[in-house]
Amino acid sequence: MPELPEVETIRRELQRRLLVQTLRAVEVRVPKMAHPSAAALRRELAGKKILAVKRRAKMLVCELPGQRYLVFHLKMTGQLVFVPRSGRTVSGGHPIPNLGVLPNIFTHVIFRFRSGGTLYFNDQRKFGWVKLVDADGLHELTAHLGMEPLSGAYTWEAFARAAHRYPNRTIKQVLMDAERIAGVGNIYADESCFCARLRPTRRVRTIRENDLRILYRCIPRVLQLALRHKGTTRDTYRRVNGQSGYMAPFLNVYGRKGKPCRRCKTPIVKTVVGQRGTHYCPCCQK
DNA sequence: CGAGACTCCTGCTGGC
DNA sequence: TGCCAGCAGGAGTCTC
Ligand SMILES: [Zn+2]
Numbered sequence: 001m002p003e004l005p006e007v008e009t010i011r012r013e014l015q016r017r018l019l020v021q022t023l024r025a026v027e028v029r030v031p032k033m034a035h036p037s038a039a040a041l042r043r044e045l046a047g048k049k050i051l052a053v054k055r056r057a058k059m060l061v062c063e064l065p066g067q068r069y070l071v072f073h074l075k076m077t078g079q080l081v082f083v084p085r086s087g088r089t090v091s092g093g094h095p096i097p098n099l100g101v102l103p104n105i106f107t108h109v110i111f112r113f114r115s116g117g118t119l120y121f122n123d124q125r126k127f128g129w130v131k132l133v134d135a136d137g138l139h140e141l142t143a144h145l146g147m148e149p150l151s152g153a154y155t156w157e158a159f160a161r162a163a164h165r166y167p168n169r170t171i172k173q174v175l176m177d178a179e180r181i182a183g184v185g186n187i188y189a190d191e192s193c194f195c196a197r198l199r200p201t202r203r204v205r206t207i208r209e210n211d212l213r214i215l216y217r218c219i220p221r222v223l224q225l226a227l228r229h230k231g232t233t234r235d236t237y238r239r240v241n242g243q244s245g246y247m248a249p250f251l252n253v254y255g256r257k258g259k260p261c262r263r264c265k266t267p268i269v270k271t272v273v274g275q276r277g278t279h280y281c282p283c284c285q286k
Numbered sequence: 287c288g289a290g291a292c293t294c295c296t297g298c299t300g301g302c
Numbered sequence: 303t304g305c306c307a308g309c310a311g312g313a314g315t316c317t318c
Contacts, residue, residue: 058312074312075312077311178313185312236310236311254311
């Protein structure tokens with residue numbers, strides 16, 4: 001689900017909520033999602049403070065004392081929802097606007113804090129995970145990742161190098177290759193291509209340098225717009241307070257198959273690139 | 287090495 | 303109207 005703007009939105013909200021809060025207890029309901037083990041999380045997290053919440057690609061990294069890191073990946077349908085000290089509870093849970101009562105059947109790991117607050121890790125499809133790692137473990141999780149498109153590492157030279165590395169790939173595959181560019185997923189790859197008026201299906205070697213340069217500038221623009229709107233809720237993505245993001249109505253192509261292009265009215269078409277649904281305007285994008 | 291298919295899991299829905 | 307194959311924000315692994 002969440003791509004860079006959604007994960008960054010969650011990071012900012014978690015940072016505000018969890019900073020310097022102390023963990024009290026951890027409940028793991030789905031062991032396969034917790035690493036190295038449910039027992040290790042229970043044992044090693046109790047009493048630990050959250051010193052910072054950072055993001056790398058689509059991972060959230062909670063820094064703990066002693067070079068320990070609690071890392072989350074939400075994959076397609078993961079949610080992190082924080083409920084401050086519960087007032088009254090309903091049938092043992094916390095009623096959250098738009099989400100119903102937590103914990104629910106999709107709640108697989110629960111973090112309780114000394115403050116009385118609770119962080120619920122929900123995931124409909126159970127692809128997500130949480131890992132407690134040391135500095136080496138964090139390095140293993142992040143070392144292979146490419147540049148952050150909203151960071152200073154993202155330069156035209158680096159982008160052009162990343163693109164030309166695989167001239168026979170489609171441009172969308174380059175945008176979604178986390179080893180080159182971190183955090184761009186299916187939605188914002190399509191949206192960035194629309195912004196640059198390039199079909200996601202175009203092979204890199206056929207793209208003129210100037211068009212590639214336009215795409216280079218489109219990616220951060222698209223991501224920043226989504227960030228300002230707190231991300232795209234298609235289905236399960238939620239902010240830390242349970243609210244949906246506001247970006248969905250502003251999408252130009254993703255999920256708009258058959259709907260008129262906002263620019264030229266031509267129906268948006270859908271195809272497949274790298275086993276992923278791919279959307280573009282056949283008139284505006286060449 | 288690179289490209290593409292398959293896999294993990296569950297719920298929703300488009301199209302018949 | 304009802305049903306179900308196919309599809310869904312990600313990414314690791316396997317084969318060719
Ligand atoms: Zn158009």
